[in-house]
Amino acid sequence: MRCAILDDYQNVALGLADWSAIAADVEIQVFNEHLGDEAAVAKALAEFEVVAIMRERTPFPRSLFEKLPKLKLLVTTGMGNLSVDLAAAKEHGVVVSGTDILKYPTAELTWGLVLAATRRIPQECRSVAGGAWQTTLGTGLDGKTLGVIGLGTQGARVASYGKAFAMQVLAWSQNLTAERCAEVGVTLASKEELLARADVVTIHMVLGERSRGLIGAEDLAQMKPSATLINTSRGPIVDEAALIKALTDGTIAGAGLDVFDQEPLAEDHPLRRLPNAVVTPHIGYVTAETYRIFYQHTLEDIRAWLDGAPVRVLTAAK
Numbered sequence: 001m002r003c004a005i006l007d008d009y010q011n012v013a014l015g016l017a018d019w020s021a022i023a024a025d026v027e028i029q030v031f032n033e034h035l036g037d038e039a040a041v042a043k044a045l046a047e048f049e050v051v052a053i054m055r056e057r058t059p060f061p062r063s064l065f066e067k068l069p070k071l072k073l074l075v076t077t078g079m080g081n082l083s084v085d086l087a088a089a090k091e092h093g094v095v096v097s098g099t100d101i102l103k104y105p106t107a108e109l110t111w112g113l114v115l116a117a118t119r120r121i122p123q124e125c126r127s128v129a130g131g132a133w134q135t136t137l138g139t140g141l142d143g144k145t146l147g148v149i150g151l152g153t154q155g156a157r158v159a160s161y162g163k164a165f166a167m168q169v170l171a172w173s174q175n176l177t178a179e180r181c182a183e184v185g186v187t188l189a190s191k192e193e194l195l196a197r198a199d200v201v202t203i204h205m206v207l208g209e210r211s212r213g214l215i216g217a218e219d220l221a222q223m224k225p226s227a228t229l230i231n232t233s234r235g236p237i238v239d240e241a242a243l244i245k246a247l248t249d250g251t252i253a254g255a256g257l258d259v260f261d262q263e264p265l266a267e268d269h270p271l272r273r274l275p276n277a278v279v280t281p282h283i284g285y286v287t288a289e290t291y292r293i294f295y296q297h298t299l300e301d302i303r304a305w306l307d308g309a310p311v312r313v314l315t316a317a318k
Contacts, residue, residue: 113257
């Protein structure tokens with residue numbers, strides 16, 4: 001039996017779990033580079049019965065399941081993956097199993113981007129490396145306003161960081177209630193009020209029909225010229241073209257981005273070159289602690305499936 005481990009960008013998968021537990025039954029092949037479009041993925045995986053994927057890096061829509069008749073087990077990191085068509089998997093006889101995931105790393109990276117963008121940390125690092133000294137003027141956070149869009153697990157944690165930095169915290173989402181805001185200790189605001197008042201706007205929403213394109217050109221225009229936008233959720237929640245224009249024109253002061261419309265980000269993408277954009281390669285969840293859980297549970301999922309008793313099985317919502 002053959003197993004493919006996809007998108008192991010850092011080449012760490014085999015070192016973070018004891019794969020000897022399945023070595024007698026499974027031949028493992030690791031793909032460190034992204035395979036590309038669906039046709040390339042289908043060609044590369046044609047002979048594999050088991051595939052392990054990392055979050056949404058390689059989507060598995062119905063059309064891909066149709067191209068992989070040998071596939072029997074798909075393991076995704078996390079206990080939910082919107083890029084996997086679970087109904088199609090079931091129809092094609094493919095078991096889909098998941099893994100646990102840590103809750104805090106993305107919130108921590110969010111705050112790293114807040115500090116990096118507002119205090120111009122990457123710019124100063126580059127200037128020191130180039131022989132210069134103190135070339136920018138950052139802004140502090142104490143007494144400023146943090147606007148949190150989406151007050152779930154991640155948003156609430158980031159809100160607590162804002163309060164620790166003595167910021168005033170506003171929150172908004174379509175269904176957010178005053179009761180939830182009181183529970184977290186933040187102030188409920190309208191979308192318009194949040195955008196107009198916040199010095200830092202940070203997004204913590206699941207990508208869906210209601211959130212796709214949620215922040216567009218008109219929304220960016222409502223923000224202060226001194227404000228910073230942070231997105232560690234999903235790229236398409238923000239109109240990328242509108243954001244690039246806003247950063248280029250100075251409509252907003254800066255952005256900290258960990259997610260993009262297309263990933264990996266193209267080498268010639270404008271966001272790689274904008275001096276007021278702090279850009280990281282979707283590493284919100286990428287920590288040693290998270291990956292140990294991911295790959296250990298992936299191993300356990302495969303072993304359980306081989307033994308005829310699959311665990312952490314994901315099913316489509318009814």
